[in-house]
Amino acid sequence: MLSRKEVPIVAQSPETDWVSRFADEVIAEADRRAPGKPIVCASGLSPSGPIHLGNLREVMTPHLVADEIRRRGRECVHIISWDDYDRFRKVPNGVDPSWSEHIGKPLTSVPAPAGSEYGSWAEHFKAPMIAALAELGIEFHGISQTEQYTAGAYREQVLFAMRERGAIDAILDRYRTKDKPAGKKQQQKPLDEAEVEAAAGSGAADEDDGTGGAGYYPYKPYCSVCDKDLTTVTSYDDETTELSYTCACGHSETVKLSEHNRGKLVWKVDWPMRWAYEGVIFEPSGVDHSSPGSSFVVGGQIVREVFGGEQPIGPMYAFVGISGMAKMSSSAGGVPTPSDALEIMEAPLVRWLYARRRPNQSFKVAFDQEIQRTYDEWDALERKIADGSVQAADAAAYSRATRTAAGELPRTPHPLPYRTLASVVDITTGHDEQTLRILRDLDPANPVTSLDETRPRLDRAQAWITTHVPADQRTRVRTEPDREILGSLPAADRAALDLLVGGLDDHWSLDGLTTLVYAVPKLQAGLDADAKPTPELKVAQRSFFALLYQLLVGRDTGPRLPTLLLAVGADRVRTLLGAV
DSSP states (O other), rough: OOGGGGGGOHHHHHHTTTHHHHHHHHHHHHHSSTSOOEEEEEEOOOOOOOHHHHHHHHHHHHHHHHHHHHHHHHHHHHHHEEESSSSSOOOHHHHHHGGGGGGSSSSSSSOOOOTSSSSSSHHHHHHHHHHHHHHTTOOEEEEEEHHHHEEEEOOOHHHHEEEHHHHHHHHHHHTTTOOOOTOOOOOOOOHHHHHHHHOOOOGGGGGGEEEETTTSSSSSETOOOOOOOOOEEEEEEETEEEEEEETSSOOOEEEEEEEEEEEEEHHHHHHHHHHHHHTBBOOOEEETTTTTSSSHHHHHHHHTTTTOOOBBOEEEEOOEETTTTTOOOOOTTTOHOOOOOHHSOOOOHHHHHHHOTTTTOEEEEESSSSSHHHHHHHHHHHHHHHHTOOOOHHHHHHHHHETTEEEEEEOOOOOOOHHHHHHHHHHHOOOHHHHHHHHHHHTSSSOOOGGGTTHHHHHHHHHHHHHSSOOGOOOOOSSSSOOOHHTOHHHHHHHHHEEEEEHHHGSSHHHHHHHHEEEEEHHHHTTTOOOOOOHHHHHHHHHHHHHHHHHHSSOOOSSSSHHHHHOOOHHEEEEHHHOO
16 A cells, blocks of 8 residues: 555646635735735634534634645645634533533633533633644644733724724625514515524624613623623723623623723624724635624624725634534534544544535544444545545545644554454454454454554444444344254255355454455355355345344344454354254
């Protein structure tokens, strides 16, 4: 098999490689806007709860584009803005309801969940994402919005936004819902799935825009007494920068905004401000940010008309689902995270899932039996890479999955089929010596000599079996023969078992046993072992396989029979099939 270093990314057409297409656009746009400066791609993540696999698309999309730009020799930085100065909105499922007392505080001021080693809610949920991004080979520059605001980094931008609040209010007013005339009922068509998700929002997307009874103010202070944003700005003086506010806790205060660092711009102003401040050229957004009147659409006008900047090139990305589960929403709780995926999949495979689909194409990450098919597709792609039959777009996705501009990602030296490894560790319950014996026998011409050769894929398969396969679907090999079944077998079934047992020694490899188990019903039908199966023969094979499963594991189905036979071992197979 070719090494990854021998698989360059070839020039792609826009129709075959979305990453190359966006890289072309971003480079051209950067050269127009800021020639000679580092190109800035950006993502934003809110550590308000588990950062899930849908959020990973917010990071992976600009990462792949930024990495392609770096491969071309251009300087490019990928910013991840940690929106850790956002308000704590609600207590997720599974967390002590008493945490509701912190609703309204910045995420960095909320205590971490009970038992956490981290000092705040935000750090608790940032940490596993940072670790996962490192394992995925994603290089980025993280920016804490808490640090930016509390250090006064945006002071001039905040004062400017307050001076221009009338212009901002006018832009927002173009999209605010107008009261309908009385007596006229608006007909609404049912929402499709994407619209339901967009309506639900993602937190910051549906934050209030700064409108209040005393006028429009795009700045929201955190109360100096209760530390919450349950505040209302009552007045502001452009000359002195004195801002007065009241809080739901009863506190009232006047501060000088030229010195005040405990507050932030409302989201629909904050985001375009940062585009201009950072000089962002590329940043994708989800559909909840891209519908009419949403923060991305409105932000495009605010950044141009108020801050004198330009909106990033920003594709809308589709949702990422999980096999057997509804589309992910961080507000629902209990959704799989990148760390969860990396427990059962190698990092290149996770990268490939995102690289092979255009941002506007939805896809699913498999945590159920479909993970075996996903790995089969990946292995088939590697074989096509090796024999030169791969399509250009697939070769590009593979290369982006297995390496970055900084180098190769770790790989399994001797990759065996994931489904085979899963079956083996299922049967052996992770016993190293038994596992090595079975893996060594899979292919005598290219034997596994150490389990380390099969890692990390072996460990991922074991984690999947242990954590995602229900106990009633685990394989348990019989400890004693089923005398009742064996004693009542028809002569033809007994003869079939004897044919199998008689061929074990001569076929003791994965390929050999595959040939043997399919050949037995053919030989009984008077056909050659390599005869093409007929419909009748397929029925006979299924019946024979069900008999073997019953005698070996007490069920009608189980792991692939050749793998199962290897795992059980020749002597025990003979015993369980009543041959000794």
